[in-house]
Amino acid sequence: MQTYTPMTEPLLKAMQARGLFVETHVHFPGLFTPELTLSLGIKNGWVHGHTGEVLRPFAHPKNPYKHYSELFLAGADGKGALVKDGMVAKDLRYNLDPRNYPDLKIAFDIFDRVYAFTHSHRFGEGAVMQAEDVAAVMASYLGQCREQGLRHTEVQFNFTMADHVFRDSGLKTPEARQHALCELLAVVVEEYAKHDVNLAFLHCFNKTVISGIGDDLEERTVRAADLVLRLNRDFPFVVGIQSAGNEDMYDVEKLKRGYDMVRAAGLESGAHAGEGRGGPHVMKVLDTLQLSNLGHGFRAIELDEAIAAVREAGMVLHQCPIVNRALESKLKYDSQSGKPHAEGEKRNIGEVYNHPFFELLRSHGVRVNICSDNPGFFGSYEEEVRAMTGMSVAFPKHVKPLSFEELVITTLNGVMASAMKEKDKLRFANDLNKFVVAWQDIQQMPTGIDYGDHPLLERARAERMNGGGKAGGGAAAIRR
Ligand SMILES: [Zn+2]
Structure with missing residues (x-):
């Protein structure tokens, strides 16, 4: 019988002080807080650092924004000065207000539009313009890791970004540019290690047409796998592969060959699935790709067979409930019982206490853990923990917040599924x-604590x- 200890402030602080947390699902472009994105914009000459005046417009013909300043809001009406007399607005935030995007209907698409600018990947215009900017982002994230007691983090990073940050370097090939970027990241990894934070990277590519690459997905995946294997030889902190993007827009079979290569080399393979599509897709992904871990996966809960498949595969599902809340992630619910059901009607999950996390953990014996996904946008790892443990969100009577005991077990799940040695x-x-x-x-x-038969223990x-x-x-x- 499991005891139930509510999480408290001293307990959280004590765990953090001992570095007893682990992050297994976070994206490099998600690390940018609005303040960091603005400061990089100032550094790179998009915005004046003292007046906040726009210094030059975006130039890419497909760029939906005209100015860097359009990525942000400040002030009650959103129209306040971003910078005034050299001071960044206290209530600076990303421009994610749907009223500013009449052409977009889905919260995710609005987020994605801003997100693309943090790493400058889509149009070559944005916060990251030089390799040193990558290092600056990672330095800022180190501070967060230390404060929040993260002993290990693995960041999803698209290494083809090297082509952008070294575009004027004279380095002739993509391989040379990626190597140079890894040399810089090696210094960053060392710096993290000095502070007892183990930092690893997964190469994460977009598996849909959104990437704008326009090639065959199978070739793209094999290229990604080649990149991972090549970089891992010289830089062991490149630990594996990840792929993201709209789940309705790709054929999972096309990922298989590349994923097989990575698995055969004994490296990590993760994918996003079961966030936008339901149980059958989760089963298909697990069966086809034989992953080490699954990003999100919570829609498995709509289908008993999918829950069983996740459990039998021993899969750890990376959960990001405050991100799902912010991006209005949906689940199908049976109209009679109100329970998740594959044939039901789709509606927003809403507040974190409605998240399938609790049912998966408590009723289905599925291994889940807490992750931040995009901490600069929606809340840090700590904020995810605070929300799920009821420290920052008031739970209704019928759902108990995550207890200390459950937090320990889900953290062990994260450690087990991580790329740590x-x-x-x-x-x-x-x-x-x-x-x-x-x-x-x-x-x-x-x-x-009753750990059950936890494999790691x-x-x-x-x-x-x-x-x-x-x-x-x-x-x-x-x-x-
Ligand atoms: Zn993700």
């Missing part, structure tokens, strides 16, 4: 359990039995 995973599991035991002793709580236990327990906390530290 096995010895670091075991150390993390031991540290987390040691913390649980110590905390419960201090609070004089009688029972330990089983491995940690086996390792100690074999005498490799130096990294851990002694045989008594892990209780069932």
Whole structure:
């Protein structure tokens, strides 16, 4: 029987101080806070740093914006000065107001339009114009990781961005440019390590026509796989592959060959699915790609067979409920019972307590974990945790917020599904359990956490039995 300990401020702070959190699903373009995007815009000469005046317009013919300043809002009416006398507006925010986008109907499309500018990928115009800007973004994110107790994070990053940031460098080939970018990232990774944050990168490409590449998806995926294998040889922090984009707009079979290459090399393979499409698609993706982990996947809950497939594959589903709330993610619900159902009607999930996260974890035995996806836009990892544990959101009576015990278990799920080295995973599991035991002793709580048969803890236990327990906390530290 699992005990239920509500999360509290001291408990959260204590976990953070010991680096007991892990991020397994976050996008590089999602790391940009509005302030950071504006400061890079100033640095790159789009906007005047003292007056906020627009210095030059965007030039790309397909760019839907004319000026960098259109990416932001400030002031109650949204029309306030972004910068005044060198000071950034206190209520600076991204321009995600639907009234400013009469041509777009879906919250995701509005987000995507702004998002494309953070990494300047689509039109070559935006916040990142030089390689040093990539480093600046990563430096700013390091601060967040430290404050929030993230011991490991793996960032989804499109390495073809090297062509953009080294466009004037004289480096002749894409391979040379990617290599140069990785040399810079190697320094960043070292800096993270100095602060006890393990940083890894997954090469993430868009699997739909939105990318504007216009090639065959199978070739694109194989190219992405080649890139991952090549970079991983010299830069082990490039740990695997990811693909994103509208789930209605691609054929999963076309991803198979590239994903097989990455898996055969023993590297990580993740994909986004089950966010925009339901259970049958989730099953198809799992069956075809044999992933190490699945981004979102919550719409598996509409179909019993899909839930079973996720569970049987031992798949960890990366959940980002405050992002889903902001982007108005939908689920099909049965009109009679109100329960998720494949034949039901689609409607917004809404507040985080309605998120399938809780049912998947509590009723279906599916392994889930908490991720931030796009922390600069919708809220940091910590804010996701605060929302799900009821620290920042008032839950209705019929749903209990995520407890301390459940947070520990979902964090272990994240560690297990992460790209950390096995010895670091075991150390993390031991540290987390040691913390649980110590905390419960201090609070004089009688029972330990029921971890069920968590595979990571089983491995940690086996390792100690074999005498490799130096990294851990002694045989008594892990209780069932
Ligand atoms: Zn994502």
